[in-house]
Amino acid sequence: MAERSVAEPAGAERGGAEPPVKVGLHLTHQRRPEQDPVVTLDEQLDLVRRARDEGLDSVFAGQHHLAESFAHIQPLPWLARLAAEAGEMTVGTGCHLLAVHHPVDTAEAYAGLDVVCRGRSVLAVGLGYRAEEYAAFGVPPGEKVRRFTENLAIVDELWRGGTVTRDLPWVRLDEARLLQRPVADPRPPIWITANADNAVRRAARLADAWMINPHATAATVRRQLELFDAEREEHGRPPATSRPLMREVFCADTREEALERARPYLAGKYEVYADWGQDRVMPDQESFRMGFEALADDRFVIGTPDDCIKGLAVWLDLGVDHFILRTDWPGMPAEYAARSIELLAREVAPALRCAPRT
Numbered sequence: 001m002a003e004r005s006v007a008e009p010a011g012a013e014r015g016g017a018e019p020p021v022k023v024g025l026h027l028t029h030q031r032r033p034e035q036d037p038v039v040t041l042d043e044q045l046d047l048v049r050r051a052r053d054e055g056l057d058s059v060f061a062g063q064h065h066l067a068e069s070f071a072h073i074q075p076l077p078w079l080a081r082l083a084a085e086a087g088e089m090t091v092g093t094g095c096h097l098l099a100v101h102h103p104v105d106t107a108e109a110y111a112g113l114d115v116v117c118r119g120r121s122v123l124a125v126g127l128g129y130r131a132e133e134y135a136a137f138g139v140p141p142g143e144k145v146r147r148f149t150e151n152l153a154i155v156d157e158l159w160r161g162g163t164v165t166r167d168l169p170w171v172r173l174d175e176a177r178l179l180q181r182p183v184a185d186p187r188p189p190i191w192i193t194a195n196a197d198n199a200v201r202r203a204a205r206l207a208d209a210w211m212i213n214p215h216a217t218a219a220t221v222r223r224q225l226e227l228f229d230a231e232r233e234e235h236g237r238p239p240a241t242s243r244p245l246m247r248e249v250f251c252a253d254t255r256e257e258a259l260e261r262a263r264p265y266l267a268g269k270y271e272v273y274a275d276w277g278q279d280r281v282m283p284d285q286e287s288f289r290m291g292f293e294a295l296a297d298d299r300f301v302i303g304t305p306d307d308c309i310k311g312l313a314v315w316l317d318l319g320v321d322h323f324i325l326r327t328d329w330p331g332m333p334a335e336y337a338a339r340s341i342e343l344l345a346r347e348v349a350p351a352l353r354c355a356p357r358t
Contacts, residue, residue: 033069060091094193099151156187158176205237209241247300249312316357
């Protein structure tokens with residue numbers, strides 16, 4: 001069955017003046033099981049308020065089901081709660097596991113989130129990589145790409161006010177319509193997260209933008225950006241509406257302090273990723289089973305504000321216009337993340353917004 005590309009939002013072409021650079025956070029709200037969930041919630045909400053007051057532009061959260069090692073609130077209640085604190089910030093998923101969820105539920109639930117956010121939401125969707133999640137929802141591995149693409153087309157059509165008819169094994173719709181549509185006109189941006197080359201090409205064909213993952217090395221991402229742009233051109237699609245980049249970033253007053261504070265928690269995060277099999281879906285034979293220095297090389301940005309500016313500014317020349325920074329990992333003391341956010345917002349974000357772009 002042919003893929004249905006989601007239609008570009010009206011006025012989405014990126015011609016003319018470059019869009020302003022945005023800098024935001026990825027706050028998945030993961031915690032170690034022994035941590036108090038209410039205390040962690042309050043600490044995370046404080047980070048959101050801090051980011052808001054310091055002028056950051058966005059906050060995103062991801063999704064896993066039956067996750068081992070880390071616990072977290074599912075993104076819909078979490079993001080709805082964040083919206084009460086986020087002010088003018090964009091609120092988005094990064095990502096929603098679309099293939100294991102019913103498209104009508106996704107369309108209605110995230111239309112509701114867009115209302116709560118006053119039209120400032122982003123829906124980033126992805127296939128995921130954990131077999132346990134597909135098994136739990138009864139989705140055969142060989143069907144996940146089809147379900148993903150069909151569900152994406154249904155969400156797009158419903159959000160735009162269309163009348164949708166489908167007869168699929170997992171969804172039957174007879175001239176279905178949404179009365180509760182998103183506030184954003186004609187709909188919120190739809191991004192796709194992707195790791196493997198084929199998934200990057202799929203994002204180019206089907207979405208408004210590729211939400212670039214934080215796991216791959218910079219060299220791999222640069223190569224995949226060429227694939228992404230070529231795929232859009234081949235299929236007659238205009239340039240992406242945005243070029244969002246996720247990165248693991250930690251900022252402190254000295255390079256030594258940044259490394260000391262970030263290393264144990266960021267290393268622990270990637271040990272769990274390796275246990276979950278995240279690196280098995282990475283291109284270029286990347287592996288997370290290595291020492292921290294080797295893992296961090298060309299992948300993480302850790303250091304002083306100047307170090308972080310230098311490490312992130314190189315992406316501007318590749319068209320990145322939305323930096324989504326993860327600077328808080330399970331088990332990290334809240335005051336460490338709070339200081340990193342302050343430095344990123346006060347010194348790094350202004351430099352990125354003002355830097356010349358080619």
